[in-house]
Amino acid sequence: MPDIDIHHAHTLPDDDARRAVQEVADKLSERFGVACEWSGDDLNFHTSGVDGRIAVAPGELHVTAQLGFLMSAFKGPIESEIRRVLSERFA
Known part of the structure; x- marks a missing residue:
């Protein structure tokens, strides 16, 4: 079972949703060295310490992530930040 499991509804066409997810991924890569x-x-x-997936489906994004031992201490802030970014980008 993943440490983080978020379902987020969206109204974007599939291609636009994929582009928006890629923009978020680019920022994560730039700021934190996340490989995507x-x-x-x-x-x-x-x-380091995080493995995850963002599944893009019609009308919904599904974010799952496994956190390593050290990162699990930051689960609350990490999950809050993911929800904030999804709300901003996919409102």
């Missing part, structure tokens, strides 16, 4: 790659409609990401 697409596999179909899923954006897989990882960095």
Whole structure:
């Protein structure tokens, strides 16, 4: 079971949703060195202590992440920040 499991509704067309997810991924990569790659409609990401996926589906994004031991101490702030970014970008 993932440490973080977020479902977030959106109203964007699929291509626009994928572009928006890519923009978020680019910022994460720039700020935190997160490596990202697409596999179909899923954006897989990882960095030290975090492995996750953002699945883009019609009308919904599904974010899951496994946190390593040290990162699990920051689960609350990490999850809050993910929810904030999703709300801003996919309102």
